[in-house]
Amino acid sequence: MAMVSVKPWRTGAFMTAVLLSGCAGLGTVGGTGGAPDAPAPKVVESKPVKPKNGEASQRYLPRQAYDAQGKKVAYVPAPNPYTGASAPVPPEAVARFQAANRLMADEQYRDARKAFEGITRDYPDLSGPWVKLGELAEIGERMERAEKSYEKALAVNPENVNAYLALALFQRRSGDFEAARDTYVAALELWKDFPEAHLNLAILYDLYMNQPASAQPHFEAYDFLTEGDNPQVADWLIEIRRRTGIETSFIDNPPPAPKATEESASAEPMAAEKSLEAENTEEKG
Structure with a gap:
């Protein structure tokens, strides 16, 4: 089964604002969009504790609820803590970030790195530039610097869900599958309804750790949270159920009919x- 990992961010103005978002201790800065807004910004003092056992990831699966008559209750995903921001990113920071991104897209990597470094100095509360510096370090095959940049992004803002994905993908590419698993689980501990974390964790379990039974719940979670809008994932689910022999859903277990x-x-x-x-x-x- 050929699978392609989900990228930890998307291009465009919205994700630019999201990647720029701010710092724990000062509140979350910037970002609005697809995920529901948080009722109020939440301050996180440190990174979520990583469960030592990867199977703990099943604690963060969404569950389809039913009412007393056995009818499905509409599922309301938990809000993305990263986009539930209260203050806008300064326009100058957004403009500089976009300009640095253009340099990176044009493969002017040295100038892009200097531009992102300048943003981190002038706007130390923004975590997104550190993610981009991690990408640039990987392009230059400076792996130790890349890992430190991703970790710095999480130190600046422990709610930067994109930084978790970037770090986990880096760990997976480096062959440290258990560390990647724990990073995905930490992301789900922060935001249990994080579709891309579920999908990438499923791919990691299935293709890299040869644990299809552990992968299946997270393929189901992604399919459920995205309302089945990815036909490729639907095909993967059919295929993995054939291999595991597990037909009962981890997400949707209808109650027995009323007596x-x-x-x-x-x-x-x-x-x-x-x-x-x-x-x-x-x-x-």
């Missing part, structure tokens, strides 16, 4: 038989 309904259904044939007996008696009389 009263069952009794009513079983009583209907009996009532029909009694009605027929009555008709026969009348005819004989």
Whole structure:
């Protein structure tokens, strides 16, 4: 099964603002968009504790709920803590970030690195530039510097979910699969309804760690959270269920039919038989 990992960020003005977002201790800065807004900015003092056991990731699966009548209750995803921002990113910082991104896209890597470094000096509360510096370090095959840049992004803003993905992908590419798993799990501990973390964790489990039974719940979680809008993932789910033999959903387990309904259904044939007996008696009389 050929799979391609989800990139930890997307291009465009929205994700530019998201990548720039700010610092723990000062509140979250900037970013609005696809995910629901947080009711209020949350300050996180340190990175979430990484569970030592990768199977702990199943604690962060979404669950389809049902009402008393057995009907599905609309699922409301937890808000993205990174985009639930309260203060805008300074326009100058956004402009400089976009200019640095253009340099990077044009493969002017040295100038791009200097530009992003300048942003980190002038706007130390912004974590996004550190993610980009990590990317540039990887391009230059400076792996130790890349890892430190991703970790710095998380130190500046422990709610930067994109930095978790960037660090985990770096760890996976470096062959440290257990560290990558723990980083994805840490991201899900921060935001349990993080679709890309579920998908990349599933790919890691399946293709790199040969644990398809651990991968299946997270493929299901991604499919559920994105409302099945990725047909390729739907195909992967069919294929992985064939391999694991697990057909029961980890996400959607409908309750048994109400007892009263069952009794009513079983009583209907009996009532029909009694009605027929009555008709026969009348005819004989």
